[in-house]
Amino acid sequence: MSNKTSFTPFPHGAAQHELDPAEPASFETSVELVSNNDFDAFYFRALEAAGTYLNRPQIEAVRHLEGPALVLAGAGSGKTRVLTSRAAYLISVQKVNPKNILLVTFTKKAAEEIKERMISFPGLSRQLVYDLTTGTFHSIFYRLLKSQGFHQKVLNSDKQKQIAVKMILKRRGLQDAYEPETLLSILSSFKNNMKTVEDMPSIRPVEKEVKAILKDYESWKQSYDYLDFDDMLLEAYFLLRKNTKLLTSMKQRFPFILCDEWQDTNPIQYELMKMIAKPSNHLFVVGDDDQTIFSFNGADSSIILNFARDFLNAKTITLDVNYRSTANIVTLANQVIKHNQKRHEKTLKANKHADQKPVYLRPDTTDEEASLIIEQVIKDVESGKWKYKDMAILHRTATSSRAMFDQLVLKDIPFVTFTRGETFYEQGIVKPVLDYLRLSMNPQNVAAISSILPSFYLSRDKTMQFIETQELINPEGQPLNQLLNLPRLKDFQRKQISKRLAIVRRLHSMTPMSAIKEIRKFYDKYLEADDRKTITIDKEMITETLAELEASSKKFDTVKSYLQFVDDIIDKNNQMARRKKDSDADVVTLMTIHRSKGLEYPVIYWIGASETILPHSSSLEADQRKDLLLPGEGRQKVDFALEEERRLAYVAITRAQQELFISSPSMYRGKPVAISRFLMKAYGTTTVRPKQGVQVQQGRKSKPQRDAKMVKGLVWECTSSVCFVWKRKDANEKTEDQRKKCPLCKSDMVLTEREIKTYT
Incomplete structure (x- = not known):
């Protein structure tokens, strides 16, 4: 095994190989710190007798x-x-x-x-x-x-809320336009900020439409005497x-x-x-x-x-004393999180000593990453070192766990996930692509026809009704061909539909990867052209998900074998539902870092510790996002998002009690990616490089460079500890008795000196 595909005691390319160790914790407890003469000594003595010693x-x-x-x-x-x-x-x-x-x-x-x-x-x-x-x-x-006479019933079922929104969308002829979860999330965000649906913006056409839908939802709740969790507060x-x-x-x-x-x-x-x-x-x-x-x-x-x-x-x-993790894990956690600017200053002390350090892996791809990690899992279980239930595999997004999920199924390793219940292959963005493949194998698959109709820019319900009626009168054998008989079709529309039908007919003879690439030529455009689809799901996320679908298919030669594999994955996932209810089951846990918060495991595998995975690409380009949930403007969005991404890395590290494995794929979505800046900065490296040797500066996508130098200058800086806003002082601006308010958070701004980048 090469050093690129074996675990090492520091990340590949790190400037330093050792970290400043975490300070050992004092062993003083209430036994020494609380005198028997103290008025509350009886309380602490009783705690000690019960085995609780406080620092x-x-x-x-x-x-x-x-x-x-x-x-x-x-x-x-x-x-x-x-x-x-x-x-x-x-x-x-x-x-x-x-x-x-x-x-x-x-x-x-x-x-x-x-x-x-x-x-x-x-x-x-x-x-x-x-x-x-x-x-x-x-x-x-x-x-x-x-107690004050409110009698409404509690609407605590997410599924019931989503069904209600689906009904409203259908009534408005928008059943294929929005994900109900997305709309409900937007409404929740406003209510959490003490605002109602009436306070929602309605400038852009999409905003007006969203507001109208959610007003209908609020009216529906009122008519049925419902109160949801956000309403309670x-x-x-x-x-x-x-x-x-x-x-x-x-x-x-x-x-x-x-x-x-x-x-x-x-x-x-x-x-x-x-x-x-x-x-x-x-x-x-x-x-x-x-x-x-x-x-x-x-x-x-x-x-x-x-x-x-x-x-x-x-x-x-x-x-500040960590009782969970070994000293070397605490050391890494400290070195990662200290680079966040908007935080309370604190450094964890270590209470447990162990010689083993966190170890790092640099596989070529996420598929190789999954294979190598599962190999390690099997080795440790077979040797008796650990049980499956001692291990958790943490990932940033559902997309980045696809290869690991597949590998766990292929190796028949017992595991549980804590997602909404659907697999990667059942996601709303992914399923229609697979249904195109299913149709190529079985042209009479009615469920698949219904799934893909929106990507033809056609109403699902009305078009399905037309197809079913036409099939009774004049059966085609291939129901999708009935689209050519739709009334009032213009010539260019008929031509486009004919092209699409021809593509569907030949997909079954292609390799799965080639077939998916062919579908994406029109499917990506359909998704990205729809503002409704990108309210909270940015275009980068759409691209990432579909690229991961391509990656999952490349090891299969035929569409038939690939679809069989997908169906096996879905069946296995349904079987796992029973394991989730058994807390003592000996199973590996596969979960997002978000879901892992508050939990701990003897062994943690953090996968996808690479640029564009963690930190996620959406955070690196946060200033380009137009969703309704991310705070701030421009560069503030990027800074805010990156600090939260670093906190995610910190949470992942601090779930580990004894062993920590960190993997950073060098290729993602077919492109070279560097090891996560959060790890490299912890090891003293400020510039990260993809495997091919192309230098990548930390930050957003690189642009043509001009000569730049740093000079000291006066700037207006926000006084809020959580706001990143600052702006250059205008050369002609008078400062005597002048006050400014932050344009973002409305806190006071003060004049201060700052290093400013100037270009020549």
Whole structure:
């Protein structure tokens, strides 16, 4: 095996081969730090007797009584232990009535686990613990709404919501124009920012159309007396703003508020917490700004970053000892995340020592990557070193996991995924391409005909009705040929349809890869020409997905064998659904990095650690995106997106307890790609190179270069800690007593010196 296809102790081409090691953690615990003479010593002695030993910052957090507190809990630093210990401390030591404590979590499971843990704490009975108000934001505020006479039924099924939107689209003749999930995501984003559908923009034709569809959806919910999760928070927000008596009652009932996963908070959740906490502000929040990776779901990183600015007397406590990972893994995590600019300064300390370092792989392609990693998995299981369930394979997107998914199936390795349930081959963009292939093998495949009709720019329902009617009157044997009999067809349309039908007829005789390339000649244009398809799915993502489909087909000689393989994959995936319900099943876990947050495994394989995969191409070109969800303008979009991508890399690394394997394919979508800048920068390299030796500077696509130099100059810079905006000071601009507002976030801007690139 060559050094390119074997695991190495540092990335290929790294400027340095060793990293500055993480500082070892102090072994001092509450045993040494809490004197028996302290008034609360009994509490810590009881914790120790139960096997819980807290370190210095954990003790400080637990003892915090009044006023706002931000606990920055680094990865693996024991945040749940602190949250539960602090709630128990309030009850046992400070004699706070548990009915006066509100403990907010992000999942129902987390709320239940916290209660179960607290029952074993000193001085607490099951009854005392269950007097605590715990739950998710949604469950807590839904209870509030019901107490005020709200009687709506909860619409908690994503499938039901999507069906409702599909009905609306069909009624408007737009059933093939939008993905319901996309529209619902846009609406959710507005509600998370305390806005209704009426606040949505309606300048462009697409915006007007989206707004009208979502207004119909809101009317549908109202007519059926439904309330969805976003409505719960929005209605509670409006209710508390309007009903000051109710708000005062909430303040009096819950003088102490504890909130978990603060980095995932969205604006409306933050406003609700602030409303209830004021004026005493006994708000105790726990989170890690380095793990803010859910901006696409509404999480706002500025909330945790600006906590001390919003609460001027806030205490900030940093939990910086990692109890999960070995020292070498902690070292890499520190070196990766330190390059983010918009973060609270902190460096993890290591508690576990081990000689083994993270190891790196540089395969040629994602298919070779999958083959080599599965080979390693099998080797470790057969040797008895690990079980399948000890291992997780993490990836950035569903597309980048396609080769790994296929290889797991081919090698018959038991595994589970945590996607929506569909395989890569069932995705909305991919399925019509495969259905063209299916039609070439079986011209009477009605389901495949229905699937591809939108790519003919034809209404699916009306055209299918026409085809079925014509087949009864004058059967063709090849139902798709009935398209030529459509009424009111212009000559050029008939000509285009004839061309397409001829292509379909000859696909079965081509290799699968050639056939897909032939289909893409017209299919890509259809997707990219439709603004509706690119509201949240940018064109780069479409191209990436279809290129991955090509890659999956190249090892097959015939369309028939390829389709058989695809069907086998889909069948295997359906079988896996049963394994997901068995938490003790000995299976490898294949999941996105987003899904892995909060989890840990003895062994982690991070795949796709290459430029355009992670960081994803959409982040490198974020300034070109026209979707409705990404904040900022121009370069700010790129900076914002890249910092979130680096946080994803950090989350991937910190899931590993003992072993970490990182793989960076050198070719992706047929093009050379460099090792992820996040890894190379950690190892002191600022310029990354693809395998072929072509130099690639970090940043967006390269453009013709002019001579440039850096000079110091005056600029206006935004004072917000999470805003990247700055602008050059105009040479003729007067600065005396002049104030500027940031055009992006409306914070104050100040004059400061900055290195500015000038071109000659």
